[in-house]
Amino acid sequence: LRRVPLARGCKINGRAYSKYSPDEFESVGMLAAIDPTIQTDFSDVAALQKECDFIAPSELSPNSATNDSPAAPNSDSFLAFSFASESMVDIDKVIDKMDEERHETLKRDFYPPAIEIPTPKSLTAARKSEYWPEWSAAYNMEIKNLMDHDTFKFEPDRKGAFKLGCKVVFKVKHDQFGCVTRFKCRLVVQGYNQIEDIHFDETFAPVAYLSTILLVLILACALNLDLWLLDFLGAFLHSVMPDRFPVFIKTPFGIDVPDGFMIRLHKSLYGTRNAGHLWWKDLRKALLELGFSQCPFDQCLFYKIDKDGTMTFLATWVDDVLIATNDPNIEQLRTKLRAMGFRIQTLEHLSWYLGLGIEITETHLVINQSAYIDKLLEKFGMTDCHAVSTPMLKCTFNVGDSPPAPKGTPYRELLGGLNHLVRFSRCDGLFSVFFLARYQNAPSVAHWIALKRILRYFKGTKDLCLRFRRGKASKEILLHLSAWCDADFAGCKDTRRSTSGYIIMVNGAPIVAKSRKQRLTAQSVCESETISAQDCTKDLVWLRGLIKWIFPEPLPPTDLHIDNQALIQIVTSKKNPAASKFFALRQYFLKEHKECGDINPIKVPTQDNLADLFTKPLGRIKFEYFRDRIFGV
Numbered sequence: 001l002r003r004v005p006l007a008r009g010c011k012i013n014g015r016a017y018s019k020y021s022p023d024e025f026e027s028v029g030m031l032a033a034i035d036p037t038i039q040t041d042f043s044d045v046a047a048l049q050k051e052c053d054f055i056a057p058s059e060l061s062p063n064s065a066t067n068d069s070p071a072a073p074n075s076d077s078f079l080a081f082s083f084a085s086e087s088m089v090d091i092d093k094v095i096d097k098m099d100e101e102r103h104e105t106l107k108r109d110f111y112p113p114a115i116e117i118p119t120p121k122s123l124t125a126a127r128k129s130e131y132w133p134e135w136s137a138a139y140n141m142e143i144k145n146l147m148d149h150d151t152f153k154f155e156p157d158r159k160g161a162f163k164l165g166c167k168v169v170f171k172v173k174h175d176q177f178g179c180v181t182r183f184k185c186r187l188v189v190q191g192y193n194q195i196e197d198i199h200f201d202e203t204f205a206p207v208a209y210l211s212t213i214l215l216v217l218i219l220a221c222a223l224n225l226d227l228w229l230l231d232f233l234g235a236f237l238h239s240v241m242p243d244r245f246p247v248f249i250k251t252p253f254g255i256d257v258p259d260g261f262m263i264r265l266h267k268s269l270y271g272t273r274n275a276g277h278l279w280w281k282d283l284r285k286a287l288l289e290l291g292f293s294q295c296p297f298d299q300c301l302f303y304k305i306d307k308d309g310t311m312t313f314l315a316t317w318v319d320d321v322l323i324a325t326n327d328p329n330i331e332q333l334r335t336k337l338r339a340m341g342f343r344i345q346t347l348e349h350l351s352w353y354l355g356l357g358i359e360i361t362e363t364h365l366v367i368n369q370s371a372y373i374d375k376l377l378e379k380f381g382m383t384d385c386h387a388v389s390t391p392m393l394k395c396t397f398n399v400g401d402s403p404p405a406p407k408g409t410p411y412r413e414l415l416g417g418l419n420h421l422v423r424f425s426r427c428d429g430l431f432s433v434f435f436l437a438r439y440q441n442a443p444s445v446a447h448w449i450a451l452k453r454i455l456r457y458f459k460g461t462k463d464l465c466l467r468f469r470r471g472k473a474s475k476e477i478l479l480h481l482s483a484w485c486d487a488d489f490a491g492c493k494d495t496r497r498s499t500s501g502y503i504i505m506v507n508g509a510p511i512v513a514k515s516r517k518q519r520l521t522a523q524s525v526c527e528s529e530t531i532s533a534q535d536c537t538k539d540l541v542w543l544r545g546l547i548k549w550i551f552p553e554p555l556p557p558t559d560l561h562i563d564n565q566a567l568i569q570i571v572t573s574k575k576n577p578a579a580s581k582f583f584a585l586r587q588y589f590l591k592e593h594k595e596c597g598d599i600n601p602i603k604v605p606t607q608d609n610l611a612d613l614f615t616k617p618l619g620r621i622k623f624e625y626f627r628d629r630i631f632g633v
Contacts, residue, residue, distance in 0.1 A: 103182035105137045114174035115378045123168045123253060131183070135170060138185040143254045146187065149237040149267055149343075152255070155248075157262040163248045165190040167271075176357030178371045187252055188271035196273075199245050205276030208300035208315040210423060211543065213322060213354075214511045216301070216315050219550075220324040221365050221470045222478050222507065225311070227350035227358070228323040228330060233343040235319030239268045239278035247272060276318065283316065286340050290333070297546040322353060356424060367425045367466040373458050376417050380410065380455065387460025388453060389624070391432040392617040402446035411443045414451055421458065425466040427513035428627045429454055431501065431614045434515045438492075467632055468509045477556075479506055479547060484561040484604070485536040486611035487518075487528040497521050498528035501614025502536035503630070504543060510630055512539050515614035527583045529564040532611075533571075533601075534586045536560065537593055544598060557600035563609045568601050 120126040126135040268275035292302035302314040312325040357368040485502035504512040522528035613626040
């Protein structure tokens, strides 16, 4: 059962639950129908029962009827169920199942949306919170988990031993609709006090590229693969700390240490500098032992094909593993990992990953971040702001044009939140966010107003989703690649440098989108376009190599749409004009990849170049035209 946060909760058979949207509530042979617009007069139960088989009042009166003949609701809040199947579904069994699936940290029947629950900054603040029973249960679970993993060793206390401090981090976990799923605590070490070569050596821990994750989702749509999410329990606690780097910590609350002893870390507790590296090394070793091949183009992508033709893709992001497979026995993977000592928290169908709400229909895979946008609006007090039609006005800011923003303005905080949004699913705001990121060291009032305008734009378009069409690109081609690149010559008024922008689409969906100020000052339009085309080609070559590693078949050249005729003539011919000798190496790079069949430069009119969206602010009509083409509206 999937919940959505609405105005109020309701009670079913004396127990309170939040309301469900009719579009989102689906269970075994049952649909929910709710009409929150009706305010009064529910006396005619028989008329209401023509459309709904079960009516639950928000408050059951002492004289209410039994479930077989429900009483009329006595307030303006009700819940009505309409059953799709002819056989009546026992509502008590459905509710009991919901109770069983509730996390043990949830002590109440009803919670407000997760964003409205304050997160304490310390254990002392948690004790003073009205949600202390929940935080206490979460903390006890964390301590139990640490002890079960043999995280600590007790050694005789030595005078002068360097001990790291600890901190408790609290978080309210929620689903894609913002409803509370559990309360979570983490005991973390203050690893910023660790000393290199005394407490640790290597710290590098990779995560999958965003393009790799999107490609796995597209492959799942093209090959009709099932999508799963594998989540480990206490991932970092699996790895053993090296003996040559002893780490001691101060005694946390809730752990009994014998007199005269101190705590040494046996496992890599969260917060230690090398915890991520040790976890990644152990996970990689386990996957290779299970027969997976590691991709040379992205070391966090693993691929396995069995003799019976079943294929499995794994993309790792710390302890969250995205799985795309047609293996009906995927549960065996969990069994094998458990036999190797890993603790698995969940292996479930994908619906929520890295803050992305993912919905799979018969025709599309939809990525939606509307709940994340609502969270940003609530966090920055802009829930009631007016929406706008474009993320940025057609003007450029100079540093000295406006007074500096007041001290304490959460400019970087909002910028980081918008950065996550535009990089994952909303590339239509990519240029605006990356342009204003240039001024994060000393933002002005005008920059802060412009940054809030981007959030206002996302409020008005929060239902715009990234859609991947299910099925092959065509009968002959599994994946079809196309690319657009462009540059805004000398667009930066402060440095007179140009802005590059390009987008790569696979099966009609954006998988790579970039917008950035060029690192050198271009002397001509052709040179700025060459720099942009070279950057786009680099990503294209990487993406084509990744696809060829999975499917070792020749790929047709990828169409690279360019709106500069001079650059196309240089790349497609053997001529080298004298004016281009200053950037001839970049042109030879493009020529080489054209000759080897990686790219096919094509002239496209400027008014049809999708990459124009990532180089400068556009007017509403042109902006919406490019945006709708990219998102397939």
